[in-house]
Amino acid sequence: MSEQPHDEDCIFCRIVDEEIPARTIHEGPETLAILDANPLAPGHTLVIPRGHYETIQGVPDGARAAVFDALGRLVGPIERATGADGSTVGFNNGAAAGQEVPHVHGHIIPRFDDDGGGPIHDVIASPVSLTETELDDIAARIVDAVDA
Ligand code: 5GP
Ligand code: ZN
Numbered sequence: 001m002s003e004q005p006h007d008e009d010c011i012f013c014r015i016v017d018e019e020i021p022a023r024t025i026h027e028g029p030e031t032l033a034i035l036d037a038n039p040l041a042p043g044h045t046l047v048i049p050r051g052h053y054e055t056i057q058g059v060p061d062g063a064r065a066a067v068f069d070a071l072g073r074l075v076g077p078i079e080r081a082t083g084a085d086g087s088t089v090g091f092n093n094g095a096a097a098g099q100e101v102p103h104v105h106g107h108i109i110p111r112f113d114d115d116g117g118g119p120i121h122d123v124i125a126s127p128v129s130l131t132e133t134e135l136d137d138i139a140a141r142i143v144d145a146v147d148a
Contacts, residue, residue: 004051012103016050026074030066033074036107041115043082045108047071054102056093071106084110090120097123 007013014020016032025045026033036044047070049063059067075087088109092099111117121127130138 005053007052007103010052010101010103012046012048012101012105013052016048025078026070028066028070030063031070033070040117041082041084041110041112043078043084043108043110045074045078047074047106047108049104053104055099056091056104059104067104067106071108075108078108078110082110083112085113086111088117088120 006017011020015022015034022037023035024032025035026047030050031047032050033045033047036046047067049059049067051059051063053059053063056064071089075089078084079087088111089106091097091104091106093104095102
């Protein structure tokens with residue numbers, strides 16, 4: 001594996017380097033999973049690529065696949081260990097989306113039938129209402145951007 005990008009001022013890079021302690025629950029060649037220091041629920045876990053990439057679109061293929069692989073492998077054990085009924089799995093991708101630590105990390109948040117929380121759809125307080133034409137237009141623009 002080639003040398004990973006690193007930011008010495010980044011808290012997650014410092015955890016990867018074991019300069020700062022964390023409760024590690026999984027270690028892979030490209031990933032680390034730790035308990036969140038300020039959990040929303042027992043077992044709230046962060047899956048982190050070892051390399052310093054700020055957002056998902058910046059993560060190269062191998063590490064991106066490794067992050068998803070770790071998320072998928074860990075969700076079941078985390079739910080079993082915590083007695084959770086489900087889990088919310090997601091990324092705050094970019095500051096506008098609420099990302100506070102600019103080193104990609106996927107959240108696994110154990111969910112319970114009676115936890116009072118909501119679905120991912122609750123992240124936007126006032127959802128947009130788009131016409132069929134507007135939906136066609138945005139779909140076409142995204143397809144063009146993917147092909148560009
Ligand atoms: P974000 O808002 O960037 O998606 O989430 C950052 C998460 O990192 C937060 O849930 C926060 O509690 C967690 N966090 C911040 N600093 C530390 C730390 O030093 N150690 C651990 N384990 N988690 C941290
Ligand atoms: Zn970092």
